[in-house]
Amino acid sequence: MSGPKTSQLEIERQMRARMQAARDRAETASVSFRHELQLLLSQFALCTDEDISAQVNAIAAQLESEFDSELSKALDNNDVDALEAACSKLTHLADSLAFDAKQRFAPLLAAEKALRRSADLQTSLKAFSRTMADHDSDDAGLVESLELLKAFNPQSHAESGRTAAAAAEPEEDIQERFVAMLDGVRTAIASPFTLEKDRAVMVGMAQDIVGISGPDAQKAASVLAQYELIAPAVAARAERMQELAARMSVLEAELKGSAPRRPAGFNNLDEAVRYLDNLKHLAQRRREERYIHEAIDTIMRRHGYDVARSVELGAVQGSHTLFSGDAKDTGIHAFMSDSGDMMLEVVGLGAPAPAESGTSITAVTDDNDIAHLFNAQNEFCAVYAEIEEELAAMGIRNAVRYKAAPDVAHCKQIHLASDQSDFSADTQIGLADDRRRRDQVQQHAREMR
Structure with missing residues (x-):
């Protein structure tokens, strides 16, 4: 029975499980590598030396x-x-690669630490100002008003506004915490x-920090x-987002051009998880289709x-x-x-169709072609049974x-659009010769009856 055959194909559970387990190992490796790399990069988060930052970014990009x-x-x-x-x-x-990153980052980290002055408020203010300018370059007023912060000295005792508890706190600790805030906000x-x-x-x-007018302790x-x-809490959510982003990168690499465009940012973790789940669904479907x-x-090649x-x-x-x-x-x-x-x-292979009309399938009307295709259908019966077994x-x-x-x-012929057909002129002549020889054989058979 070899008219058209419609089947529902599905990868067996055991095969699917093996494929998924292998890809899970790839995902774990990717998450581990990106996590290690981000830990190393985080040591340079407060780096203010442009040359060191450029070298670090170049190494990270090459390893990724x-x-x-x-x-x-x-x-x-x-x-x-x-x-x-x-x-x-x-x-x-x-x-x-993670070990390679550690080795290559080590001298750069040592150089960066040598340049950085510990708990230097002015250094933090300068870096903070640059980050804010990068984040919102149109808000000149915000960057300009950062100058007000330079007038704030945590060691000054502003008598108005200083509570007893605040006055009792060590001044050095206040400055360290304030510097940590500046660095943490910009990071x-x-x-x-x-x-x-x-x-x-x-x-x-950051705007609240900018809004501090003078030594308002x-x-x-x-x-x-x-x-x-x-x-x-902000840091914890960022760490979780880093893990989700690493998993997204694995699936996006697998999907390549068919992956949906990742949003520039996610408002919350639920949005990120939904996007990741969608990638997983698309990737699973593409794997099975492929x-x-x-x-x-492979099976069709085995059958000629x-x-x-x-x-x-x-x-x-x-x-x-x-x-x-x-x-x-x-x-x-x-x-x-897709389902x-x-x-x-x-199908019979008909004459090419014009490119503008596209490929089409039409019914066969020639009696000889009908008889030939009917025989081809019968011959394909045994092949189809074998295809089922090999699948x-x-x-x-x-x-x-x-x-x-x-x-x-069910006798039909397909007409490939001229821009989809890769038949050469010789092949077209061959088709005509095949049909001519077939017609001659059939004519000879009729004459012998």
Whole structure:
């Protein structure tokens, strides 16, 4: 029975589990590598030397590029054994690159520490001002008013506004905390992992800092207390966002151009988790589609259909492939829907269609062509039975939904658009010769009767 066949293809649970376990190892390796790299980079978060910062960023970019390249190659494997081997190697690569980063960052970190003056308020003010200018370069008033902070000296005893508790606090401790606040606010604003709502809070905090007029110790103490209250939660959410971002990077590398564009920032962790879940769903679907497509291609090649062309046909979501082999005037049209439905049908190879009209499938009207395609349908019956068995051997369950018997009503021919056809002029002549020889044989058979 080899009229059109429609099946629901699904990767068996055991095969899917092996593929997922391998990709989980790749994801773990990626998260581990990026986490180690960010820990190292965090040591340079307060660096004010542009040359050191440039070297650090260049090293980080080179190591990330090297890891992402190997990650992409690993995830491109659809052979399960090759996928497992490649993903296992990523774990060793992650450790190797993290060690390399430590070695290369060590002299830069030593140089940066030598340049940095401990608890230097003016240095922190300068870096704070630069970060705010980078964050909101249009707000000249905000940057300008930072000059007011330079008049604030935490060691000055402003008699009005100094509470007894504040007066009793060691002046050195106040300055250290104030410097920590300046550094913490600017780091949070500049970090790519700070959630947008938290970034807005920190920008507001920066404006509060700017709003301190002169040596107003009471206002400074209020801003400091507010910062120390919210900073741990902001940092914790940023750390969680860093982990989610690392997982996003793995899936985006796998999806490549088909990944949705990642938002510039997330307002909260729930938004980030929803985006990650969507990536997981898309990646899982693409993996299964790719595995099934490659399995079909492999099986069709075994049966002599060693030429596969991807064709565009209609507006139905899914993919169309035309398989052909030794027979130059017939092929197999395969359609795979996004939901996993596959349809296989024998088709004749008609004359190319103009590029502007697109590829099309039409009914065959010539009696000789109908008879030829009807015979081809019958011949494909045995092949289709073998295809089902070979799909099962590759871990793909084939639930046949519709199996039509050979019928002249199913005799169709496909006309490839001229911009999709890769037939050469010689092949076109060959098609005509094949048909001419077939007609001669049939004519001779009729004369012999």
